[in-house]
Amino acid sequence: MPLHCINTLPPNRTMPNSLFADIPDELPNELMETLAEGSGCRVERIVSRGHRSPERFWYDQEESEWVLVVKGEARLLIERAGETEEVAMTAGDWIDLPAHTRHRVEWTAPDEETIWLAVFHP
Amino acid sequence: MPLHCINTLPPNRTMPNSLFADIPDELPNELMETLAEGSGCRVERIVSRGHRSPERFWYDQEESEWVLVVKGEARLLIERAGETEEVAMTAGDWIDLPAHTRHRVEWTAPDEETIWLAVFHP
Numbered sequence: 001m002p003l004h005c006i007n008t009l010p011p012n013r014t015m016p017n018s019l020f021a022d023i024p025d026e027l028p029n030e031l032m033e034t035l036a037e038g039s040g041c042r043v044e045r046i047v048s049r050g051h052r053s054p055e056r057f058w059y060d061q062e063e064s065e066w067v068l069v070v071k072g073e074a075r076l077l078i079e080r081a082g083e084t085e086e087v088a089m090t091a092g093d094w095i096d097l098p099a100h101t102r103h104r105v106e107w108t109a110p111d112e113e114t115i116w117l118a119v120f121h122p
Numbered sequence: 123m124p125l126h127c128i129n130t131l132p133p134n135r136t137m138p139n140s141l142f143a144d145i146p147d148e149l150p151n152e153l154m155e156t157l158a159e160g161s162g163c164r165v166e167r168i169v170s171r172g173h174r175s176p177e178r179f180w181y182d183q184e185e186s187e188w189v190l191v192v193k194g195e196a197r198l199l200i201e202r203a204g205e206t207e208e209v210a211m212t213a214g215d216w217i218d219l220p221a222h223t224r225h226r227v228e229w230t231a232p233d234e235e236t237i238w239l240a241v242f243h244p
Binding site: 012013014015016017018019020021035036037038039040041043064066068070071078083084085086087088089092093094095096117119121122 | 135138139140141157162163165188190192193200205206208209210211214216217239241243244
């Protein structure tokens with residue numbers, strides 16, 4: 001009786017996308033890409049490598065931003081109730097920034113990518 | 123002249139939340155938590171440890187679901203154009219499932235947590 005190979009895999013295999021793929025060697029600016037978008041909701045990947053917000057620049061956004069550090073390290077400055085707070089973030093850390101919460105990226109790791117996953121929502 | 127300690131940290135430090143925190147030792151069922159919610163958009167953490175969808179159960183959702191594996195490993199089955207596809211996912215992998223894309227969780231790693239980040243969107 002001949003041996004035969006039994007393929008236990010389904011015939012159709014789909015490759016998922018990866019947040020760790022397609023990162024250029026050179027990143028003169030942060031890389032921002034929209035991964036999904038529905039009415040009032042947008043998922044973005046942001047890749048930083050030592051980038052920080054320009055001096056005296058603060059984000060002040062119309063949308064709320066839920067943001068996760070998937071890989072790397074970063075420090076945000078956030079204004080809340082007139083006070084400036086620092087938030088140090090590493091892989092797995094997330095924060096939800098309500099619309100018009102003034103914030104800036106104070107530091108990102110210089111020697112590796114920091115990969116952010118941002119969900120902008122109403 | 124007395125030595126004094128110079129604190130270079132801002133006075134207010136905020137701890138971010140972590141996707142890796144607050145996972146119970148026992149997980150009789152998958153753990154699902156809403157982390158952020160805006161009109162028409164919801165961010166959830168899902169923690170699996172060997173969980174899979176019940177036999178013959180398929181998700182068929184009103185909302186689209188963008189889903190990322192943050193940690194661990196999983197296999198999804200997805201129906202598309204009448205065909206069943208398998209998608210093997212590991213950390214960093216993501217897929218966007220349009221509303222009413224029938225899918226099921228076929229397998230998750232039995233010996234570690236698989237942490238999913240799901241964004242349900244219109």
